[in-house]
Amino acid sequence: MTPSPVSTTTPTGPARIALIGTHGFGAVHLRTLARLEGAGIARLVGVVDVAEPPEELRAIHHRSLADLLSATPAEDRPEIVIIATPIDTHVPLATEALAAGLDVYLEKPPVPALADHWSLLEAADAAGRSVQVGFQARGGAGVDVLREEVATGALGRVDTVRAYGAWQRDRAYYNRSAWAGRRRLNGRRVADGVATNPLAHSVHAALVIAGIQEVSDIARVTTELRRAHDIEADDTTFLRIDPTGEGPSVVCALTTTAPAQSPPWVEIVGTDGTHRLQYTDDTSRRTRGAGGETERRADGRAAELSHQRLDLLENLIDHVRERSVALISPLSSTGAFSAVLEAIQSAPDPAPVADAAVDWQGEGDAAHPVVEDIEQTLHAALAEGRPFSELGVSWAREDAVHIWTPPHR
Secondary structure, three states, X not given: OOOOOOOOOOOOOOEEEEEEOOXXXXXXXXXXXXXXXXXXOEEEEEEEOOOOOOHHHHHHEEOOHHHHHHHOOHHHOOOEEEEOOXXXXXXXXXXXXXXXXXXXXXXXXXXXXXHHHHHHHHHHHHHOOOEEEOOHHHHEHHHHHHHHHHHHOEOEOEEEEEEEEEOEOOHHHHOOOXXXXXOEEOOEEOOOOXXXXXXXXXXXXXXXXXXXXXXXXXXXXXXXXXXXXXXXXXXXXXXXXXXXXXXXXXXXXXXOEOOOOOOOEEEEEEOOEEEEEEOOOOEEEEEEOOOOEEOEOOOOOEOOEEOOEOXXXXXXXXXXXXXXXXXXXXXXXXXXXXXXXXXXXXXXXXXXXXXXXXXXXXXXXXXXXXXXXXXXXXXXHHHHOOOHHHOOOHHHOOOOEEEEOOOOO
């Protein structure tokens, strides 16, 4: 595709949006676009999908972005393209969109390899366009509250930022597409593990809160990858990201093999208290003092803080309309996350959890595995900052720990 010159004219009216990928998470974007269209903020001008889209979208359906752009009149040419497609297609589609002069909303994880992060940044710089990454938890103001508390020492010295995620996924979840639960597909990276897709928000939010943003901020990443599902990727993962400077380490314990799904959280642990954020519902609770006394309301009940959430697509639209508006989740802020993904992909394939430690519950596609004492094990790994195999649990006796250090660039 011939690169389009970058316009210096500020667009007006509803932002013209194209969506690539109408199924899966693309359906969530369609609901968001319907809301924004009703508010006069955005207008869907075309969709791209290799599969048939919903009936109501077939009049604006195209098989490729090039087809959409060539068939769309100038007044309907998109300004922004949303990419909600399999992970291994992100880089070529985003690069094509940037070369066409479009700003990009790219679903997480943005890239399947650290080298792709740098090449996509270069493509965006060359095009003079922006890439917003769909880490929705980043839109919650709670992440910034905890980040500020770490930076200012409001809760004393913070040595650790913890991320906990105990989710449940059934066979249907991993059977939904050819790439689900894969590390590789047709010779290409997919990186669809628990820490890089379903609970990637936990990892990214913890890195932001700890002040670890660039690849150069990371000294080493310790991983322990395991799986109970019949998949290629990890579904039960320990991560420890140690910084190059004096800031806190990030410790993550994540699974999709819990007996029941609970809200994931990110927590800072300081010498003068803790602050735990449930980022899916934008609420948090603090403790104060070495004794860990929970902050309470006047009526004696635990004080729960609520945090505002900003929509990342609306933020991108505001940025396109006025470039001085900063992006909340720009591609440039996701380098550390892509380094963690690289560490995971560089580790050996996940070690299977022993059958004796897995209780399969349910039937057929609704069946899901529950790993023995998984929630207690996750909590212990976070409290001690150590991998599962160092905790003496029955299903993690063999060593599966891998240490990765970032390349110099």
